[in-house]
Structures are given as structure tokens and as C-alpha cells.
Amino acid sequence: MTWFRRKPLADLTAVAEEKKLTRALSAFDVTLLGLGVIIGTGIFVLTGIGAATYAGPGLMLSFVLAAITCAFVCLAYAELVSILPVSGSAYTYTYASLGEFFGWWVGWGLVLEYSVGASAVAGGWSAYLVGILHAGGIDLPKSLTAVPHDGGIVNLPAMLIVLFATFLLVLGIRESAKVNRVLVLIKIATIFLFIFLAGPHVDPINWEPFLPFGWQGVAAGTGILFFAYLGVDALATAAEETKNPKVDMPVGIMASLIICTILYIAVSAVMTGVVPYPQLDTAAPATYVLEYIGSRAGSAIVGTGALCGLSTVLLVMIYAQTRAFYAMSRDGLIPKGLCKIHKKYHTPHIITMIVGVVVSLIAGFTPIHIVAEMCSAGTLFAFMCASLGVMVLRRVYPDVKRDFRCPAVYIVAPLAILFCGFVFSQLSAHTIELFISWSILGALIYVFYSRKHSVLAKAHREELQLGNVEIEESMK
Structure with a gap:
């Protein structure tokens, strides 16, 4: 039964009340943070690959299916944030509701999510850089800009941007709300510029056939692009830095989901309407579409915004990856030495560098569609556990005040689990096998290390020792 020991709600509440982090974010800031995280690879990279390989013009419906699935999940997340306004996202929620092993399993899945997710982002970044340079008359050798699967040797730009980001994070770079506002505005402006330039060239003929791969293709497209909504989980890590997390977080989560979905559908409609979907098999579809219509200047501007x-x-x-490790280290599930703080920069430099090196290697040698599917698998699993957890917490802590209550929770949460389970089932067999292998490795680590070293395990042993002492004294 020690596998299912729950982290006490009182401990989590105490962490939230310590207020070690500055509460400076409003609901508007949370919404912008959501747009900042969610608008990225999904709209700038996977729209092209998803249309060409999986769903064709029906990718628009893939985004709708993903949005419906995520809407159910977001309602569950909103209640979880209102009752547990602390960092750790799905890991913390699962630890408090389903118990330590499932909390570890989700945390181990978060490691997979953020690592391969960052690798996919780096691959897209590299593709846009190559596209911008090509528009300027500079062509980098394919051997250094493509992974072996795509005919190259290594995707060097992807590796370098990851290592540079890691270097900045080791130095202590923080994303402020003001900077994020500017960057989000740049991204949104880039999207509207793309629609403005490419929209007039849409030819409805390119939308025929609308479902070239059938409904199976729509579901498969949802599977590969779903990791774009990983931002919902990353957004939940900002709970301790929000002015009124029990209100601002639910509003921000739902608002960012709605806005991002509208933009995703609009961009995929324009892309598949301008260029025949088989030609969109590129990690930089926005610049490709603009070059297709002869707008080289527009391609360079949009590519720069995408970068x-x-x-x-x-x-x-x-950064979120290190946060996940931090939460697990705080609970004793991984060695605390890995998250040691640098004396000068005050950052967890060791784990940051380890994560950076691993992510760079994945980005340099792994095809982006495989990376995206692996990230979707981890995201969907975390969402299912969080949705189950909200129902468990209703039973375990029925009297705890909830500023936001998921409507019809015993309908919405099961629907979230069913929809996530369906999308998970549409992932490739190879991806599911890799996820199972990753989970088995995580289970072994839990059995031989984490279960014995967790903070709850140590507290339990101390209670037993104290109890034995009291029994011996009473017998005397």
C-alpha cells in the first residue's frame, strides 16, 4: 500500500501559503503565457507534416478534435489548480490524488514530454532558420541540417539552439510577464501577417478531397499534433506566481485554449487551401507556403517571427523540465544532488545541463514526427491521470473549498479520459511500444530507488520508530 500513499493536502497548501515566489500574474498575463507556450511548434511546424502525412485538409478537424479533448481536460485542470495552487502541475495533482507511484509515473512521463517536446521545437527552429537563409540566397548543406532519417548526418542548428538555451537557463535567465507580452504579440502578428499574405491565394480546389486519409487520418493527425497543447500543463506550473490562482488560472487556461484553437484552424485552412497538401511535408510550412506564392520578403518576415x-x-x-525534476527531487523521488543550486547563478545547473545535452542529441538525430508522437503520448497520459485525480479528490476531500468547480465532473472527467484514451490509441504502434518501454524503465527506478527514498517513506519510517519506542516505554 506504500505505493499509493498520497501527499497530504495540508502539506501542499502550506507550500502555497509560503509565497516564496512573487505573485505578479493576472488572468490576462496567464492567458498570454498560455498563448506564449501553446502557440509554437503546433502552428509553425506540425501543421505541414500533419496535413501531408496524416489528415490532408481534414487537419482542421484534427484541431477541433484536439480542442474538444483538451476542453474537457482544462475543466478538470481548472478545478485542480483552484484546490492545489502550487507548482508541479500533473505530477503534483496525481501525487495528491492517486498516490505516490502514479505521481512518479506521471512525473516520469513529464520528463519524456518536455524533453522530446523541446527537441521537436528545436527541429522546427532549425527548419525556419534554413528557410530564412535560403530566401536570402544562402543554402546550408543538408548533411548538417537534417537528421540521418532525412538524408543528413546531424541537425546541427537544432543542437546549437538547444545548447544556447541551456546556457541561458544556467545563467539564470527568467521570462518576465512584460517580455512575454511582447513576444506573444510578435507571434500573433506573425500569424496574422501569414493569413493576410497567403489568404487571398486560397483555392478551394486544394481542399478536395477533404479527407484523403479518411476519419482515421483525422484521428491520427490529432495524435501527432496533440502535444501542441502540452502548454496547458506547463501553464499550470505558474500557479504559485499568480495573484489569485484560484480564479486567474482557470480563466487563463480556458481563454488561451479557445484563442489558440481558432488560430490553429485558421492557419491550417489557409495552408492546405494554398498548397496541395502532399507538398506540405516540411518542418517550416509557413515560409514554404509564402515562397510557393512568390512572397520571399513575407517568407523571411514570417520565418523570423516563427524563430x-x-x-x-x-x-x-x-525550464519546465527542470521544474518537474525539482518537484520530484523535493519529494525525494530523485537524488537531490541532481538539482543542486549553483552558488553564483542560483540555478539548478547540473540537471539543466544534463537535460540540455540530452535534448540536443534527440533534436540532432531524431525525425521530428517521431519526436512529436512521443511527446503526445506523455501528454495524453498525464491528462488522463489528472482527469481521474479530480474525481478522486472530490471523494477524498469533499469539504475543501473550491473557487472553481468542474461542472458535471463525473461526466466531464470520464469524457476527458475517454477522448484522451482514443487519441492515444491512434498513435503509431512503435510510439506506444516506446512509451511502454519508458514506463517500465520508470517503474524499475521507482521500485529500486524512489519508493525507499521518498520524503513520505522517510516520514513513515520515523513514525514507526517513534511508535515502537512508545510501545517499549509503555511495556516498561
């Missing part, structure tokens, strides 16, 4: 957007997403993902 800015993807850079911030990359930073946030690697």
Missing part, C-alpha cells in the same frame, strides 16, 4: 516564437517555447519547455 522568435519557437525560441521562447524552447526556453519554457527546458
Whole structure:
């Protein structure tokens, strides 16, 4: 039963009340943070690959299916944030509701999510850089800009941007709300510029057939692009830095989801309407579409905006990865030495550098569609556990005040689990096998290390020792 020991709600509440982090974010800031994290690889990279390989013009419906699934999940997340306004996102929620092993499993999945997610972002960043340089008459050798699967040797720009982001994070770079506002505005302006330039060239004929891969293709497209909504989980890590997390977080989460979905559908409609979908098999579809219609200047501007957007997403993902490790280290599930703080920069430099090196290697040698699917698998699993957790907490802590209550929770949460389970089932067999292998590795680590070294385990042993002492004294 020690596998299912829950982290006490009182401990989490105490952490939230310590207020070690500055509460400076409003609901508007949270919404912009959501746009900053969610608008990235999904809209600038995976729209092209998803249309060409999986869904064709039906990718628009893939985004709708993903949005409906995520809407159910967001309602569950909103209640979880209102009752547990602390960092750690799905890991913390699961630890408090389903118990330590499931909390570890989700945390181990978050490691997978953020690592491969950051790698996918880096791959997209590299593709846009190559496209911008090509528009300026500079062509980098394919051997140094493509992974072996795509005919190259290594994707060097992707590796370098990851290492540079890691270097900045080691130095202590923080994303402020003011800077994020500017960057989000740049990204949104880039999207509207793309629609403005490419929109008049839409030819409805390119939308026929609308479902070239059938409904199966729509579902498969949802599977590969779903990791774009990983931002919902990353957004929940800002709870301790929000002025009124029990109100601002639910509003920000739902608002960012709605806005991002509208933009995703609009961009995918324009892309598939301008260029026949088989030709969109590129990691830089926005610049490709503009070059297709002869707008080289527009391609360079949009590509530059995409680079800015993807850079911030990359930073946030690697930073969120260290946050996940931090939460697990605080609970004793991984060695605390890995998250040791640098004396000068006051950052967890060791784990940041380890994460940076691993992410750079994945980005340099792994095809982006495989990376995206792996990230979607981890995201969907975390969402399912969080949705189950909100129902458990209703039973375990029925009297705890909830400033936001998920409407019809025993309908909405099961629907979230069913929809996530369906999308998960549409991932490739290879991806599911890799996720199972990753989970088995995580289970072994938990059995042989984490279960014995967790803070709750140590507290339990101390209670037993104290109890034995009291029994011996009473017998005397």
C-alpha cells in the first residue's frame, strides 16, 4: 500500500501559503503565457507534416478534435489548480490524488514530454532558420541540417539552439510577464501577417478531397499534433506566481485554449487551401507556403517571427523540465544532488545541463514526427491521470473549498479520459511500444530507488520508530 500513499493536502497548501515566489500574474498575463507556450511548434511546424502525412485538409478537424479533448481536460485542470495552487502541475495533482507511484509515473512521463517536446521545437527552429537563409540566397548543406532519417548526418542548428538555451537557463535567465507580452504579440502578428499574405491565394480546389486519409487520418493527425497543447500543463506550473490562482488560472487556461484553437484552424485552412497538401511535408510550412506564392520578403518576415516564437517555447519547455525534476527531487523521488543550486547563478545547473545535452542529441538525430508522437503520448497520459485525480479528490476531500468547480465532473472527467484514451490509441504502434518501454524503465527506478527514498517513506519510517519506542516505554 506504500505505493499509493498520497501527499497530504495540508502539506501542499502550506507550500502555497509560503509565497516564496512573487505573485505578479493576472488572468490576462496567464492567458498570454498560455498563448506564449501553446502557440509554437503546433502552428509553425506540425501543421505541414500533419496535413501531408496524416489528415490532408481534414487537419482542421484534427484541431477541433484536439480542442474538444483538451476542453474537457482544462475543466478538470481548472478545478485542480483552484484546490492545489502550487507548482508541479500533473505530477503534483496525481501525487495528491492517486498516490505516490502514479505521481512518479506521471512525473516520469513529464520528463519524456518536455524533453522530446523541446527537441521537436528545436527541429522546427532549425527548419525556419534554413528557410530564412535560403530566401536570402544562402543554402546550408543538408548533411548538417537534417537528421540521418532525412538524408543528413546531424541537425546541427537544432543542437546549437538547444545548447544556447541551456546556457541561458544556467545563467539564470527568467521570462518576465512584460517580455512575454511582447513576444506573444510578435507571434500573433506573425500569424496574422501569414493569413493576410497567403489568404487571398486560397483555392478551394486544394481542399478536395477533404479527407484523403479518411476519419482515421483525422484521428491520427490529432495524435501527432496533440502535444501542441502540452502548454496547458506547463501553464499550470505558474500557479504559485499568480495573484489569485484560484480564479486567474482557470480563466487563463480556458481563454488561451479557445484563442489558440481558432488560430490553429485558421492557419491550417489557409495552408492546405494554398498548397496541395502532399507538398506540405516540411518542418517550416509557413515560409514554404509564402515562397510557393512568390512572397520571399513575407517568407523571411514570417520565418523570423516563427524563430522568435519557437525560441521562447524552447526556453519554457527546458525550464519546465527542470521544474518537474525539482518537484520530484523535493519529494525525494530523485537524488537531490541532481538539482543542486549553483552558488553564483542560483540555478539548478547540473540537471539543466544534463537535460540540455540530452535534448540536443534527440533534436540532432531524431525525425521530428517521431519526436512529436512521443511527446503526445506523455501528454495524453498525464491528462488522463489528472482527469481521474479530480474525481478522486472530490471523494477524498469533499469539504475543501473550491473557487472553481468542474461542472458535471463525473461526466466531464470520464469524457476527458475517454477522448484522451482514443487519441492515444491512434498513435503509431512503435510510439506506444516506446512509451511502454519508458514506463517500465520508470517503474524499475521507482521500485529500486524512489519508493525507499521518498520524503513520505522517510516520514513513515520515523513514525514507526517513534511508535515502537512508545510501545517499549509503555511495556516498561
